[in-house]
Amino acid sequence: MAAGKNGITVVFDFDKTIIDVDSDNWVVDALGATHDFDRLLSTMPWNTAIDAIMGELHARGRTLRDVADVLCTVPLDPCIVAAIKACHALGCDLRILSDANRFFIDAVLDHHGLGGCFSDITTNSSHGQALDRIVRTSSSAAAAGGKKQRFIYLGDGRGDYCPSLRLGREDMVMPRKGFPVWDLICEDPARLQAEVHPWSNGAEMEEMLPRLVARVLIEEEKLPPLPLPLDCKLELLPAAVQDGLPMPALLPINH
Numbered sequence: 357m358a359a360g361k362n363g364i365t366v367v368f369d370f371d372k373t374i375i376d377v378d379s380d381n382w383v384v385d386a387l388g389a390t391h392d393f394d395r396l397l398s399t400m401p402w403n404t405a406i407d408a409i410m411g412e413l414h415a416r417g418r419t420l421r422d423v424a425d426v427l428c429t430v431p432l433d434p435c436i437v438a439a440i441k442a443c444h445a446l447g448c449d450l451r452i453l454s455d456a457n458r459f460f461i462d463a464v465l466d467h468h469g470l471g472g473c474f475s476d477i478t479t480n481s482s483h484g485q486a487l488d489r490i491v492r493t494s495s496s497a498a499a500a501g502g503k504k505q506r507f508i509y510l511g512d513g514r515g516d517y518c519p520s521l522r523l524g525r526e527d528m529v530m531p532r533k534g535f536p537v538w539d540l541i542c543e544d545p546a547r548l549q550a551e552v553h554p555w556s557n558g559a560e561m562e563e564m565l566p567r568l569v570a571r572v573l574i575e576e577e578k579l580p581p582l583p584l585p586l587d588c589k590l591e592l593l594p595a596a597v598q599d600g601l602p603m604p605a606l607l608p609i610n611h
């Protein structure tokens with residue numbers, strides 16, 4: 357798999373990270389099968405139960421079209437669409453690492469015009485091993501071109517903690533604040549080598565993620581720092597502006 361053009365791989369979890377809900381629950385609830393799904397969950401693991409309930413729904417005459425239609429109503433914050441498009445426009449290699457159903461993920465991304473932004477979607481419940489594979493293949497592809505690859509990982513759940521531990525000092529983790537991954541990180545922040553940048557909602561992701569990408573590109577000298585006016589000294593700028601520096605102009609984002 358080719359490394360990103362700009363040397364940065366951004367890996368997203370899907371449920372409650374890209375979308376604001378759990379896609380399995382959304383489909384089951386929207387198709388009126390919540391009670392039956394709960395009944396199955398009392399006797400079997402989640403993935404087995406979702407397979408079983410999808411089989412039951414099919415037997416009741418529900419079609420893939422019905423499933424795709426309810427996936428079009430999944431809430432996806434326009435700010436997150438904008439954040440993804442901005443990172444793609446900056447040349448990042450975007451990937452999804454999720455235990456959600458692949459058909460569900462594709463249907464949501466296609467509905468929002470995001471399908472072409474991602475180079476790979478891995479649906480694997482072992483996030484840690486899957487991330488190791490992404491890091492290994494991306495890094496070796498970059499190394500073959502005499503470059504290094506840097507990683508940004510975004511997630512919300514317990515399953516996103518293990519990948520966060522595997523990233524290095526030059527990488528970044530964006531845990532969703534107030535969600536299980538954030539609580540786990542807070543228990544012992546020193547266990548992570550990667551920089552931690554928590555976010556709470558789509559607006560914060562849209563503000564933070566492209567800025568971090570731009571910062572890495574400036575560190576790697578792939579983008580020039582924002583030029584200051586000739587008669588302007590940094591120490592004279594308001595603190596809020598200094599916090600934002602260096603920040604290159606980003607491409608306009610259409611919500």
Ligand SMILES: [Mg+2]
Nearest residue numbers: 369371372513
């Ligand atoms: Mg999740």
